[in-house]
Amino acid sequence: MDNEGLIKAAEKAMENSYSPYSNFKVGAAVLTGKGGIYTGCNIENASYGATNCAERTAVFKAVSEGEREFLKIAVVSSAGDLTFPCGICRQVLVEFMPEGSIILKDKNGAVKEYTVKSLLPNSFAL
Numbered sequence: 001m002d003n004e005g006l007i008k009a010a011e012k013a014m015e016n017s018y019s020p021y022s023n024f025k026v027g028a029a030v031l032t033g034k035g036g037i038y039t040g041c042n043i044e045n046a047s048y049g050a051t052n053c054a055e056r057t058a059v060f061k062a063v064s065e066g067e068r069e070f071l072k073i074a075v076v077s078s079a080g081d082l083t084f085p086c087g088i089c090r091q092v093l094v095e096f097m098p099e100g101s102i103i104l105k106d107k108n109g110a111v112k113e114y115t116v117k118s119l120l121p122n123s124f125a126l
């Protein structure tokens with residue numbers, strides 16, 4: 001699966017975003033070491049803190065199905081601009097894909113790739 005294919009899967013997942021409070025839709029698609037793809041969207045709640053980001057939805061779906069090895073995650077949003085994972089999601093990405101990368105699409109449609117490590121240097125670990 002190339003980066004464009006993963007972005008497309010994230011864009012499709014974004015259609016399921018449940019975001020009546022922010023109206024900010026996010027979609028994510030994570031590629032496993034076995035070549036499978038798991039997708040997720042943001043899921044908001046009237047109690048705002050209960051909201052789950054698209055990245056964590058995708059990773060948690062995969063982990064709950066027994067997946068443990070992840071290579072890349074694509075993230076897109078309705079803002080159309082680069083949408084970088086929040087701090088909590090970065091910590092989750094370090095947990096499950098410390099050697100992985102994050103793929104984002106900019107306003108002009110150009111795909112950018114960042115290592116997970118570069119977006120959360122000196123991360124907490126036990």
Ligand code: THU
Nearest residue numbers: 022024026042053054084085086
């Ligand atoms: N959101 C994500 O899904 N991923 C991120 O990395 C940043 C924020 C969602 C959470 C909330 O539903 C909305 O975007 C606005 O914060």
